[in-house]
Amino acid sequence: MAEATQAGVVCWHCGQPTGTEAFCPACGKIQPVSSGSDFFGVLGLPRRLALDASTIEQRFLTLSWKLHPDNFVRESERERALALERAALLNDAYRTLRDLVSRIEYVLEQEGIRREGEARQQVPPELLEEVFELNESLEELQSARQQGMSDAREVVERLREAAAGFEQRLQELDRRLQELAQSWDEAVSSGASKAARGYLEQMNELLNRRSYVRNLVARVTAELVEV
């Protein structure tokens, strides 16, 4: 980013220096978003993963009071455009950081470990057997449906159990992610950058697994809803 340092930034309205403030300290006018500001910075949060949900929400609401376009309806076109940009960025930041999984994804993308929207659809090795059985059950259900569901009860029961099992696995994955997030935070705080990188890579693996399991659960749930 060409203008990483904000020292030279001055207010578009009064010409006084503004730093990275949303509002000019001298005249109070809303300022453009400084390029390179990341979502943690937008919410005034430290770049950490294990953040408290209510803290994030409080920051979001407090900043919304100041930046929402409703406050600028009677201002100049330029100020309205700036408020729109700032408020949109605030909402984007909140949407991205409010839950742990998308927070981790965001950091992984920033670190170049994961690409946006990426989710590998390979079967995690330890799930191979279960996934195989699940697919069999789903096929059984489909053929039972074609034959008027006469003996579908048993397979429906089996699918319910499988779904519950995968659901539990999801919870385990989330717990594990939470732990790794904490470890990453500590590693970053103590400057252990190599360890931090390792944690991120582990999290990336878990996210792939998680997205795979989630798709399975969604698929089974959709089939069971039909029944």
Add this chain to the structure above:
Amino acid sequence: MARAVGIDLGTTFSLIARVNPATGKPECVVGPYGHPLCPSVVSLDPDGRIVVGEPARRRLLTQPERTVYSVKRLMGRGLADVQEELARFPFRVDPNSPQVVRVLLGERAFTPPEISAFILREVKSWAEQAFGETVDRAVITVPAYFNDAQRQATRDAGRLAGLEVLRLVNEPTAAALAYGLHRQQRGRVAVYDFGGGTFDISILQLIAADQGDIYRVLATCGDTHLGGDDIDARLLDLVREEIYRQWKMEVDHWPEVLQELRRAVIAAKHALSEQNATTIRLLLPDGAAYVRELTRSEFEDLIRPIVERTIGPVRQALADAGLKPSEIDEVVLVGGSTRIPLVRRRVEELFGRPPHCELNPDEVVALGAAVQADILDAGVRDTLLLDVTPLSLGIETMGGVMARLIPRNSTIPASAQELFTTGVDYQTGIEIHVLQGERELARDCRSLARFRLPVPPLPAGMARVEVRFTIDANGILQVEARDLHTGEARAVEVQPSYGLTQEEIERMLEESIEFAEQDFTERQLIEARLEAETVLRATEKSLAEPEAGELEADERQQIDEAVRALREAMRSSDYRLIRARTDALNQATQGLAERLLNRALTQALAGKRVEGT
């Protein structure tokens, strides 16, 4: 300077409201008919004059081919989208205008935003009359589930009506605002808004913060083509079929009879919200009479599938908000269709608690809009509305897949940026197709816009252009592009897939001078006199019938007195007095009118019986 107003531009009725500067409370403006509802009906006189509201509604019976209602259903839609509407509503449209529907009124064609602008002008003139000052700024409400094109069409209508549209506010959010002020409630609120043409469900969280109250929408869902209109259509189908079965007569061939029938089934629907049974009566063109008792339970069986269609969106909104029905603290009912007992029972059953309906469901949206107008215009900073976009925004990618950029239920404004590069050497442009919807494939989503992004001619993969998609606080899309090499902004001409271009709006604004507001009072006077003449003529005709001889002396005297009073009023230029005395004459002749109708029905039935034997 007058305060900004709030306008509920409804499918069936429109209302205008503002916060009373003296009391600080929102109030609806009472129009010339003594209530705040302006029928959303527009009619074009043969002499080129536009008629809106109650007089236009009466013209549905006499000049259906020059009159249009429920035009909100056509807002922001193309010809291909409205085929279902065209089959069910007597809209006459120009078949040669695929991107924007053009409705024919007599020999002239109007777009839905133009027709809506006539309605907006009408209620605006009510407000100007009431306040004695110009009204030029407004908050206009839209169904929460309206897409980008429908919102743009509404904003265009506001502009065409000479209004600065301060904000488009979602109807359920406006209703929550009005309720929140009324009840000072906190917690999670579900707003179930079942109106004339649209259904919305919004789940909100009401938060008390240090700075004031926050109304935060957690999730919204709905159906922009589900409302009381569908219930009317169901009843209409029933009667139409029964008439066909008995007389082999297709009422559709008589637009006037069809409108009379529509009026009758709507009256029956209203009656069944209060009573357990009602009778639908209709005189047919050949003098036969259709008379049918309809019980509430029969009515409920008929409309149950329509009411059930609201349940899917409710469940979806709850799921998106991550809540179970039992986690909702309050349920609020909005929209005229929530007067139907079956709807109330179903909502209560779903949420496990009785819904709130203390505020008039017709007025609550306009009241909330007035509050928001006041917040925006007067700079009141003690309330904050955080609304969401109802539909995901994305772009078409390789293979016709929709790539989601901003998910539904994101707080607005919201934005997303996407980096584009070229695949071919010295390519000068990239085609971008912006979509809205939840489906996987682009062709199943709503096309918002297509545009060609200009790129500098460079070897493949070298050009880097960043496009920023922003959904503003009105829920409307903006697109900006920036060349990452030069840092320069690149102009993007976004042609909406549906709706009007900027040039078309400019042209319409010029043309609208043709329909420049006629003096309000003068217009009211002309209409009141015309109406009075119609009633006087009808009275004279009735008095010539044999039944007139059977009238009691005092009844006859009352009629004569009412005729004399009305004639006197017509010599004045007081339209309110003329209206009042017209109503009085109508009242006085009611007994006589009933006798005449009875005779017509008896004769028709007698005739039928003779034929049948």
